[in-house]
Amino acid sequence: MVRVPATSANLGPGFDTLGLALAIYDELIITGTDAPGVFVEVTGVGRGDVPTDESNLVARSIAHTFRHVGLPSPGLQLQANNVIPHGGGLGSSAAAIVSGVMAAAGLLRGVAELTLDTMLVLATELEGHPDNVAPALYGGLTIAWTTDAGPRAKKLLVHRGVSPLVFVPDHSVSTALARSLQPAVVPYADAVFNLSRSALLVAALTQSPELLLEATEDRLHQEYRASAMPETSSLVHLLREQGFAAVVSGAGPSILVLASDPSQRAAAAALVAGHAGDTWRAVMAAVDVKGATVNPHQVEAKPQL
Known part of the structure; x- marks a missing residue:
């Protein structure tokens, strides 16, 4: 299972730079299938509105990550349990992208190892800017910036009184x-x-x-x-x-x-x-300090995250 926090970017003056991870989570369960393609089941926010095939943003993020390592995306069943509001300024698209990138990284363990910094690059390529994907990945308060070599981010711990x-x-x-x-x-x-x-x-x-x-x-x-x-x-x-x-x-x-x-x-x-x-x-909501997490487990002899 992949768990990704909501995020709030800008925080007032930190336009396109500062971001904060919040303890409001979207969850994604991934099951490998023998059939090709990606099939998505959505519960909660976005049910009936978001695509349930390969055009789904989570599915596109998985495929993007597999392409990065030169491999085709496998057949997958995705169960997206969404809580983060869509179109609300709380990083719902960033959460979907990070969910997909993290899921792909989990599926690729032992085949290709992806660092958080690499995942930041991949997520930013899809999102367009790093201010939301950075706190979604790292948790806490993040300062994000771009260089000629790509996006970068620094995580800071938030005062417990906030x-x-x-x-x-x-x-x-x-x-x-x-x-x-x-x-x-x-x-x-x-x-x-x-x-x-x-x-x-x-x-x-x-x-x-x-x-x-x-x-x-x-x-x-x-x-x-x-x-x-x-x-x-x-x-x-x-x-x-x-x-x-x-x-x-x-x-x-x-x-x-x-x-x-x-x-x-x-x-x-x-x-x-x-x-x-x-x-x-x-x-x-509390400040999320962990960022996106992946917890692999087995259900009915089918590989899941």
């Missing part, structure tokens, strides 16, 4: 639409502002949670994308005005609050419940 809270609305937003609203050029002062806040955010998340409100200030992307998700923008402003470190999670429309302790997290949940009723679902 208490994440996610607000998930009953609607989604296209990531492509959100990204289309981002300008190609930003003011110099705004770039410098975000550089300072990004550096401060790393310190706040790893050492000084009391600085999270200031550290999550952003001028590069959230306001530009506000027109695509006005309810999200309004709620982020309300939370921040009341002293909570709220940011748009990834491309939205979900909201991430980085509370400095559990009591502050509970207060933020109460504020949103009183303001927005049941249109936003509050999820109190």
Whole structure:
């Protein structure tokens, strides 16, 4: 079985660079079959909507990884148990990609050994950028960047006082639409502002949670994308005005609050419940520290992960 956490990218000022793994998991069970092709059964989020054949993103990720080592993808039965919302800014596509890459790596054990760094490259090739796939693979807080040789990532441990809270609305937003609203050029002062806040955010998340409100200030992307998700923008402003470190999670429309302790997290949940009723679902999630995991086992004499 493969287990992959949800992720929240950007975290306010760390646009396309910072990411956090959250203890909300999609699970994938893989069974080898004698018949060629890939057959997918989906339960939970995406059932009836996502493809159930070789065009499924998990299946494509498995095939991509097998091609990397010069081997054909075997016949497989996949059972995808999905919890991460689709189109919510919580890394559902990254989780699917990492699930496939990790599953393929597990199937290839003893034939071709793939390191986490290689899996980061393969996942980024499919996702297009490493800010979500990095925390999905490594867990914790990650700093991702690209070089001429490919994507890189550094994992950091999050201060135990940091208490994440996610607000998930009953609607989604296209990531492509959100990204289309981002300008190609930003003011110099705004770039410098975000550089300072990004550096401060790393310190706040790893050492000084009391600085999270200031550290999550952003001028590069959230306001530009506000027109695509006005309810999200309004709620982020309300939370921040009341002293909570709220940011748009990834491309939205979900909201991430980085509370400095559990009591502050509970207060933020109460504020949103009183303001927005049941249109936003509050999820109190811990920081995932392990990242994606693979647990091989046998069921009915058929090889599974």
